[in-house]
Amino acid sequence: MSHTKLMNTATLCAHLSDPDWVVVDCRFSLSDSEAGRRTYAAGHLPGARYAHLDDDLSGAITPATGRHPLPDPARLARKLGEWGIDHHSQVVAYDDMGGILAAARLWWLLRWLGHGAVAVLDGGFSAWQRAGLPLTAELPVVKPTVFVARPNDQLWLTTAQIQNLPKEKLLLDARATARYRGEMEPIDPVAGHIPGAVNVPTEDNLTVSGCFRPAEELRARFTAVLGGQSPTVVAHSCGSGVTACHNLLAMEVAGLSGSRLYAGSWSEWIRDPNRPIATGSV
Numbered sequence: 001m002s003h004t005k006l007m008n009t010a011t012l013c014a015h016l017s018d019p020d021w022v023v024v025d026c027r028f029s030l031s032d033s034e035a036g037r038r039t040y041a042a043g044h045l046p047g048a049r050y051a052h053l054d055d056d057l058s059g060a061i062t063p064a065t066g067r068h069p070l071p072d073p074a075r076l077a078r079k080l081g082e083w084g085i086d087h088h089s090q091v092v093a094y095d096d097m098g099g100i101l102a103a104a105r106l107w108w109l110l111r112w113l114g115h116g117a118v119a120v121l122d123g124g125f126s127a128w129q130r131a132g133l134p135l136t137a138e139l140p141v142v143k144p145t146v147f148v149a150r151p152n153d154q155l156w157l158t159t160a161q162i163q164n165l166p167k168e169k170l171l172l173d174a175r176a177t178a179r180y181r182g183e184m185e186p187i188d189p190v191a192g193h194i195p196g197a198v199n200v201p202t203e204d205n206l207t208v209s210g211c212f213r214p215a216e217e218l219r220a221r222f223t224a225v226l227g228g229q230s231p232t233v234v235a236h237s238c239g240s241g242v243t244a245c246h247n248l249l250a251m252e253v254a255g256l257s258g259s260r261l262y263a264g265s266w267s268e269w270i271r272d273p274n275r276p277i278a279t280g281s282v
Contacts, residue, residue, distance in 0.1 A: 002117035005253050006212060007092050009131045012121060015090070016046050022085050026095045026102035027125065028053040030187060036102075043135040045094065045128060049083040049142065053102040053242065057109060066268030067187075067240035068105075070156070073113060077149035080110075086145040087115065094121035094128070098210040100202045104245035108261060114150035120249060123211040156261040157235050159268055162194065163275070165235065171262065172225065173197040174238040174247045182279030187239055190270040192277040194237065198225055199281075202243050205250040218254035226256070234259035241265045 003011070015021045025048040029035035033054055040050040051057055056079050058068040085091055091110060093103040099120040110118040121127070129135075157165075165171060173193050178184045180199040185191035193199070204221065207213055213221075226234070231251055238244035241263040251259050269275055 003090060003092070003119040004116050005119055005249065006122045007119040008122055009127050009133060012045075012092055013131075013133050018090075020088050021090045021092065022083060023048040024083065024091060024093045024106060025050045025125075026053070026057075026093050026106055028095065028102045030101075039096070041137065043137055045125075046134055046136050046138075047140045048094075049140060051083075051093075051102065051106055053105065057102060057105050064268070064271055066264040066266070066271070068242050069268075070112075070241070070263050071109070073149045073151045076109065077113065077147045080113075080147035080149075081145050082142070084142045084145055085115075085147050087148065089115075089117065091115070091118040092121055093118065094124045096125040098124055098126075098206045098212070099249065100206075100243050100246045102242065104249050105242045107249060108155075108245040112151055112153075112155050113147075114152060115147075123209060126210050154260075156263045159262075159264050159275075162235065162237075162262050162264075162269070165196075168229070168233060170225065170229065170234045171197040172200045172234055172236050172244075172247055173266075174200060174202045174236060174244045175266070176201055176203070179239070181281060182277075188267050188270060190277060192279040194266065194269055195276050195278040197237060197278075200225060200247055202238075202246040202250075205246060212250065212253055215254050218250050219256065222251050222254055222256050230258065231256040232258035232260075235262045236260070237262040237265045239265055240267045 025044045027036040059071045093106040095103040103120045180193045182192035236244035236247045
């Protein structure tokens with residue numbers, strides 16, 4: 001049985017020695033790009049490989065892209081093969097932000113490349129620690145393999161598609177409300193949001209413990225935004241196409257399948273000063 005959305009700590013612990021299970025540590029800090037590597041070196045889940053958001057899970061930045069463009073599929077496939085991931089693998093990704101940052105990004109990237117057996121560790125590194133489960137500083141012994149990528153580009157939208165988004169479509173902005181409103185902007189050079197976008201902050205997908213809210217609560221949250229429309233009308237945006245994956249995952253957990261990712265997101269949108277921006281609550 002494949003796990004395709006969330007994984008609890010007990011289930012993962014029971015499968016740590018399973019050769020077909022691959023654990024990937026995705027810890028990363030937007031304010032310190034090497035923090036994740038340091039925390040991984042200090043201690044990680046047994047057998048976990050380390051995935052760096054900038055180096056492994058994103059492509060090269062150009063004058064036209066956002067901060068975390070999608071990686072080249074062939075290059076990512078080679079990296080996945082180096083980590084021992086192939087079509088037999090059950091992948092489990094974790095970070096230390098409840099999946100909000102790079103764990104959900106890796107979950108989406110694998111689905112994009114045609115690999116459905118991937119789940120995010122619910123509660124992440126903190127839940128593992130609270131459960132008193134083992135950690136190690138030892139690097140895993142990995143048997144490289146071949147990952148065959150079959151990218152499905154129907155799962156994401158370009159900036160040109162967002163600019164021409166039909167009125168019946170919904171663009172959900174996953175950033176914190178203050179950033180969405182343009183009241184503050186700690187990362188990008190321009191504050192505000194894409195006109196028409198609806199703010200659905202990722203943090204509200206989680207409980208105070210950092211685990212996902214129950215599926216019925218997530219369903220209520222997103223159906224209120226959908227207003228009776230199909231989940232397939234939704235495109236998810238954020239700062240750079242990373243945390244938006246968390247809202248996409250939350251909708252899948254809620255049983256609301258079929259939404260898509262605006263991969264470039266706000267940081268790509270503002271590359272062209274002629275594109276409109278909005279501030280405030282609407």
